[in-house]
Amino acid sequence: MTQSTAQKTERTDPEHKAHVLTLPLEETQTDRQPHHYERWLVAKLMRMAGSPPLRFRLWNGDVIEPEGQEARFVLRLTDPKALYTLVANPNLAFGDLYSAGRLEVEGELPDLMETLYRSVHAARQKWPRWLDALWRNHNPRSTGISEARENIHHHYDLGNEFYQLWLDRAEMQYTCAYYEQPDLTLEQAQLAKLEHVCRKLRLKPGMTVVEAGCGWGGLARYMARHYGVKVHSYNISREQLAYARAEARRQELDHLIDYVEDDYRNIEGQYDAFVSIGMLEHVGKENYPALAELIKRSLKPGGMALLHSIGRNRPMLMNAWIEKRIFPGAYPPSIGEFIEICEQGDFSVLDVENLRLHYAQTLTHWMERFNENQDTVSEMYDEHFTRAWRMYLAGSIAAFRAGSLQLFQVVFTHGTNNDLPQNRKDLYTRPAAPENV
Amino acid sequence: MTQSTAQKTERTDPEHKAHVLTLPLEETQTDRQPHHYERWLVAKLMRMAGSPPLRFRLWNGDVIEPEGQEARFVLRLTDPKALYTLVANPNLAFGDLYSAGRLEVEGELPDLMETLYRSVHAARQKWPRWLDALWRNHNPRSTGISEARENIHHHYDLGNEFYQLWLDRAEMQYTCAYYEQPDLTLEQAQLAKLEHVCRKLRLKPGMTVVEAGCGWGGLARYMARHYGVKVHSYNISREQLAYARAEARRQELDHLIDYVEDDYRNIEGQYDAFVSIGMLEHVGKENYPALAELIKRSLKPGGMALLHSIGRNRPMLMNAWIEKRIFPGAYPPSIGEFIEICEQGDFSVLDVENLRLHYAQTLTHWMERFNENQDTVSEMYDEHFTRAWRMYLAGSIAAFRAGSLQLFQVVFTHGTNNDLPQNRKDLYTRPAAPENV
Structure with missing residues (x-):
């Protein structure tokens, strides 16, 4: 996947582009070894999301398996910063990272998303307060x-x-x-x-x-x-x-x-x-x-x-x-x-x-x-x-x-x-x- | 209509009677001339109820016609006290007075009640606060x-x-x-x-x-x-x-x-x-x-x-x-x-x-x-x-x-x-x- 900045058709006016987030992909891509706390973060993220049946593949190829079950999907993160962005606010970052090609999915996308929805919905009941506050959605903008x-x-x-x-x-x-x-x-x-x-x-x-x-x-x-x-x-x-x-x-x-x-x-x-x-x-x-x-x-x-x-x-x-x-x-x-x-x-x-x-x-x-x-x-x-x-x-x-x-x-x-x-x-x-x- | 106090069947135990109001009818019955403020009260009551098409017949036979329309129903009050009871809290008194035979209806009862419901519902928007407070219903009793x-x-x-x-x-x-x-x-x-x-x-x-x-x-x-x-x-x-x-x-x-x-x-x-x-x-x-x-x-x-x-x-x-x-x-x-x-x-x-x-x-x-x-x-x-x-x-x-x-x-x-x-x-x-x- 390439990050195109050139206008491909007349339709791609600045306004239409404004609504998709463009991250500086090159700066964040890396092959370095993940730190042990980065692996811990992924495991924590999975538990908070209700332990859905998915495998994480990190930027260097390292794999983190789901606990006690077969993985049905693979999520691939292209760079360490993508992990931090995802953990900080998954509701917003999941779509942004996917759009930017920094989060790749193996498996049917609707099936993965359904699995995540169900898993998070069930897990949410047990979330600590701070997490519920962190991973919340924002109020919609005005409709005046x-x-x-x-x-x-x-x-x-x-x-x-x-x-x-x-x-x-x-x-x-x-x-x-x-x-x-x-x-x-x-x-x-x-x-x-x-x-x-x-x-x-x-x-x-x-x-x-x-x-x-x-x-x-x-x-x-x-x-x-x-x-x-x-x-x-x-x-x-x-x-x-x-x-x-x-x-x-x-x-x-x-x-x-x-x-x-x-x-x-x-x-x-x-x-x-x-x-x-x-x-x-x-x-x-x-x-x-x-x-x-x-x-x-x-x-x-x-x-x-x-x-x-x-x-x-x-x-x-x-x-x-x-x-x-x-x-x-x-x-x-x-x-x-x-x-x-x-x-x-x-x-x-x-x-x-x-x-x-x-x-x-x-x-x-x-x-x-x-x-x-x-x-x-x-x-x-x-x-x-x-x-x-x-x-x-x-x-x-x-x-x-x-x-x-x-x-x-x-x-x-x-x-x-x-x-x-x-x-x-x-x-x-x-x-x-x-x-x- | 007679006020029976004798038990007519085994079904009429004290508890079953408790829920119908027994008013001392004899004491309140009278043929006296209505006072002018009693006529005023009836007219006021009619206006507050949205001027429904009904005629009031008072205890002595005096009639109060609805304003600017044909009457479709007649309400007959047998005694002055019935009027005061009705004005003070129509929601409760209408049924009680009817049950006791102190308010008689000429015309189809469901039709009259529908006319009253519609009329009061429309009139209520314009009620002064004190009336809304007076003619209100009460909170239901406990359902523990x-x-x-x-x-x-x-x-x-x-x-x-x-x-x-x-x-x-x-x-x-x-x-x-x-x-x-x-x-x-x-x-x-x-x-x-x-x-x-x-x-x-x-x-x-x-x-x-x-x-x-x-x-x-x-x-x-x-x-x-x-x-x-x-x-x-x-x-x-x-x-x-x-x-x-x-x-x-x-x-x-x-x-x-x-x-x-x-x-x-x-x-x-x-x-x-x-x-x-x-x-x-x-x-x-x-x-x-x-x-x-x-x-x-x-x-x-x-x-x-x-x-x-x-x-x-x-x-x-x-x-x-x-x-x-x-x-x-x-x-x-x-x-x-x-x-x-x-x-x-x-x-x-x-x-x-x-x-x-x-x-x-x-x-x-x-x-x-x-x-x-x-x-x-x-x-x-x-x-x-x-x-x-x-x-x-x-x-x-x-x-x-x-x-x-x-x-x-x-x-x-x-x-x-x-x-x-x-x-x-x-x-x-x-x-x-x-x-x-």
Whole structure:
């Protein structure tokens, strides 16, 4: 692996590079013998992480085996400084070192990460206080109106061509798909997700929908196409909106869809449905009361709301590396914090569904395509970027598999609304996924 | 209406009478002219309650009309003292005065109560502080192990013959039914509820289930009969357990069911499923962390848990009259407090369903049968008791219709469990209700 500093394509502007850490690799590489306290540090690190089944290979080739078990994975550290960086703050350093090629992995990356998640989660209960304080994640950065613009630009404006390399070819969905059957293709599962959401909202022709955070606009187009509703979709990612508008025109749906380049906080009017797929993660806990107020004033008396978001079983900060390098400002709410939004708005929660393992499968499909296109990605950006994104995808697969992340769809309505479906049977009367995509 | 003090049947023991308020009616009855400030008080009361469409008829026949609208109901007060009692604390006094026959209603009682619930809920936002403090509900009494016994005895040991007069004849279910179709009979809907719960728990033959609070044992028998599982059901109501055991023997299911007369807190062992239908309302908020711990230790690694309970959209104390006269110690949790149990146990919430309007319909069916049998009830107890229970049923219908109460079914599992159903389609593949009951 080489450390490229040259710009390989126009996409590699300074801003896009800013979010991957560039360490002076040459200065830290060494073949020297590890000190005995360095070996002790590795052993200590393994114990603190719950003794996962992995072998460490140090910079000079020395090997440290796991205690009392077969190793399933090998972690290779290229230099002594990488070890110190890792020990000081594994949450942040693991991804950084991997991205920089100073930590190499033998074995399937998602499997290793899942093993680590499970092992650390179980071990954490017994950590001494000082370690819990040291290895903690940081508070997410601000998600105020102006900072939100930067946060979103950082990730979602990386370039539509980049996301097209590995997202589904049906509607460019960058959120959890719905694997109604385990063997669906990514395209089928993403369309099934859109259908499932529409059914939960009980859409009928002529209704009006407002969408907070629309990505490349696929849900709005699906709703307009299949349910004949009028959609107002808000987004602050300019690259995504350009795509969304062009695609709506191409599909001759632009008379039904208004893609608005504005912050969700500026939503106006009243609608039959309020929907937000994968935006709550970027809203920030401090803005939940305002979000509750916003939904309350935007929803007609008989209207239905659906929030779809990554979440947690209990409150926990976002992994430091993900918040710092991948998703600035991100905070997935615990299910309790999620529900608090509904309580604050005096809403009635009608339906909660957890699609956790569906997200693991979605990410697995994404990662397969990402890996198939990794040379192209490295040409568009550089090797560091490619490794960072591989780690992000693998780590996310692992987090959903290990139960560190959840995916909640929550349907709610005004507390005074009695125009409710009799039951949820209508969500399941016919397949949600199309047969051939 | 007469104030009976004689014991009409063996059922009317002093304890059972203790929970209905006996006011010295004769002393307060009067025909005197109302003072002008008494008329002012009534008008004020109406405004504070959000000006609902009801007419007051005072003890001497004087009428006070609602402001600017047609009256849909008439409230008749038999004596001046009733007015003062009502104004001082409507939450408690409305039910007491109705039970004592000192407040009479013209119009459908559930409709009146729904109108009042909606009107007061909307008006409350504008109440002055002093009124909010005056008209508040009280904290529920203790639900410690010994007090819980008294609380449960007070209500559930009223006598199986009494409950048989108006509950379903299929499995004596005293919890929300599931109206898969709106025109189901009470019997069909209660059996559909049991089936729906079993499906949500994904029961398979040979599994073991523990049930906290089993009523007359219908769920345990249904599970044993239809799913071939082994059930341990806990209850502290002796009358209910006697019925449950006799019925299990009669159905030759006693080899599969162990009805345990003990507090749920003493549950031991590990099971494939943990279920509790309509007990959480009696658990008390202060005991939620212990309940979370209990479920955590009682559930096998791949086990499923389901809690079914009355709840709220946001935290609120139980209506004072219901807590004092009907359900001592009762506190329906808000959905957030409900979910907190799952967070405390490090569980993963899989599914939440709100069956609010199903409970309104269940109660409507109960009330129809109760009214058909009201003479029998009055003979078993007395007229005061009958009126109190009519108010309880009507008020409950109203509370569910107006959205003041909700009914949540929450399914969850250990956060580490990956043995999850692909989706919820299997809950809906065939009708849950039997065709002929």
